[in-house]
Amino acid sequence: MSRARNTIGTWIGWTFFADLASGLSLTFGYMFSRPVTMQYPDKEKWLPYSRYRGHHFLKRDEEGEIKCVACELCARICPCYCIEVIPYEDEKGNRRPAKFEIDTARCLFCGLCEDACPADAIALGQQYEFSSFSSRDLVIGRDDLLAKPGKAATGGGVVSARLNTKKDVLVETNERQGYNWWRNIRRR
Amino acid sequence: MELIVALGLIVFKVALLIAILLLLPLPLTWVERKIAGHIQQRMGPMRVGWHGLLQPVADGIKLLTKEDHIPAEADRFLFKLAPILALAPPFVVFVAIPFGETVSVLNAEITLYVSNMNVALLFVFAVIGLEVYGVIFGGWAANSKYAVLGSLRTCAQMISYEIPMGFAVIGVVMLAQSMSLLEIVRAQADVWNIVYQPIGFFVFFVAGLAEAQRIPFDLAEAEGDLGAGFHTEYSGIRFAFFMISEYVIMLLVSVLAVILFFGGWNGVLIPLPPLLWFLLKVAFFVYLFMWFRFTFPRYRYDQLMAIGWKVLLPLSMANIIITGIIFS
The missing domain is CATH 1.20.5 (Single alpha-helices involved in coiled-coils or other helix-helix interfaces)
Known part of the structure; x- marks a missing residue:
């Protein structure tokens, strides 16, 4: 009985286009909901999570000396052999890298160099905008690596920014939580 | 002088x-x-x-x-003719469309229509039917399988939709006792035709969707299954002609729906200038077209035919009979 009534109800619904109307009302609601689009290069820039593995950077110690001791463990562990280190002895008698080159075109950003480093000298940062027209530009030397931005203490978030790959500036953010991609998606 | x-x-x-x-x-x-x-x-x-x-x-x-590309095996004359054939009729139709009664500019009363034909409705349907030639020629001349398929679908679609569309407006003509669009709007001064002719409006609107070749009836261009349908091989300004034609027809169907069923420039409750009322109604219908486009999926070819012949045609016939019985 109830099933028959349901069938009749369905037919009545079809007659008055209930299904089409519900579809229309759904899209109408979506039309006035917030877009999920992140206007990446123009207005917003996503600062990745702190665990994100982006461009490498070399750290300095308290005296401003490079932390790296040129042990070449990173070059040894690197699965794609993209790190090249040549050591030298500086005036204080410390072992330091004379040449420290990372071929970011070959690098797969696994972070093993960071794990292997005994001096906590190399780490993978959060910079992700370093595409280039020439693969030669992607071979990064020691001084460039020292100048690369470190990790921001806070997690990811959307910050209003202008795309600025020249200055290598990452924007600090106050948003503690990472960018929740799904927060704007309506669910029923 | x-x-x-x-x-x-x-x-x-x-x-x-x-x-x-x-x-x-x-x-x-x-x-x-x-x-x-x-x-x-x-x-x-x-x-x-x-x-x-x-x-x-x-x-x-x-x-x-962009490069104006013509396929190697194409019929060059028809290929060049088709976009013009598709573009011209929608523009010609607007000669018969009134946008309002009169406005006074510099102490002179200027009518808001180019001509007040006494068979305007007939003229509109006759001329708008010509637009399909552009689509058919375009698809045929391009010598592409997708384009020909799109054209074939357009032929079948136009035959099954022009007829219910023509029948649907007969009720309106019976109410206004005139085929002049101006008279039809004047006849709706008190009550809009949508009150008397809901079935007629429904048939007209569905057939209008098919006429404008918009989703859910855009079988002629069906991006999903035919590339781009009849204008697959067109590029540059010729493609733009087809696009302009499509938008003008969408506008035309909106304008016709407003004139025939929604009282033209007659307003309700809020006193606005008649032309503004007219444009607001047209804008609503244009929005409705776009809203439909991004809500509904495309009908299958046989479903389209079935709706045209088995649903819309009997409905429009019944509408004529009911209108005749009630208002005679």
Whole structure:
């Protein structure tokens, strides 16, 4: 009985286009909901999570000396052999890298160099905008690596920014939580 | 002297109409893309100008500077003729469309229509039927399987939709006792036709959707299964002609729906200028077209035929009979 009534109800619904109307009302609601689009290069820039593995950077110690001791463990562990280190002895008698080159075109950003480093000298940062027209530009030397931005203490978030790959500036953010991609998606 | 003034006025009105109709697709594409974006929770065009307002201009420049490509095995004459054939009839139709009664400019009453034909409705349906030739020739001349399939579908679609559409408006003609669009609107001064003719409006609107070849009845261009349908092989300005034609027809169906069923420039409750009322109603219908486009899937070919012949045609017949019995 109830099933028959349901069938009749369905037919009545079809007659008055209930299904089409519900579809229309759904899209109408979506039309006035917030877009999920992140206007990446123009207005917003996503600062990745702190665990994100982006461009490498070399750290300095308290005296401003490079932390790296040129042990070449990173070059040894690197699965794609993209790190090249040549050591030298500086005036204080410390072992330091004379040449420290990372071929970011070959690098797969696994972070093993960071794990292997005994001096906590190399780490993978959060910079992700370093595409280039020439693969030669992607071979990064020691001084460039020292100048690369470190990790921001806070997690990811959307910050209003202008795309600025020249200055290598990452924007600090106050948003503690990472960018929740799904927060704007309506669910029923 | 009076003759010259009258002639000059007509020429001016026609020129203005052509200019408006040629330029209107530009903002309409922007509006359509914005609506599409927001319905899909995107933003639509954002980068050219404020909120992408100059996007249609950029598109126009792109279309004008693109290579005008004609396929090697194409019928060159028909291929060049088709976009013009598709473009001209929708413009011609607007000669018979009234946009209001009169406005007074410089102490002179100027009518808001180019001509007040006594068979305007017949003229509209006769001329709009010609548009399909452009589509058919375009698909045939391109010598591409997708284009031919699109054209074939257009033929079948037009035959099954022109008839219910023509029958659907007979009820309106019976109510107004006239085929002049002006008289039809005047007859709706008190009560709009939608009250008396809900079935007629439904049939007219569905057939209008098919006439404008918009989703859910855009089988002729069906991006999903036919590439781009009849204009697969067109590029550059010829493609733009087809697009302009499509938008003008969409506009035309909206205007016809407003004139025939929604009281034209007769307002309700809020006293606004008649022309503004008319444009608001047309804008609502244009929005409805776009809203439908991004809500509904495309009907299958056989479903389209079934709706046309088995649902709309009997409905429109029944509408004529009921109207005849009640209002005789």
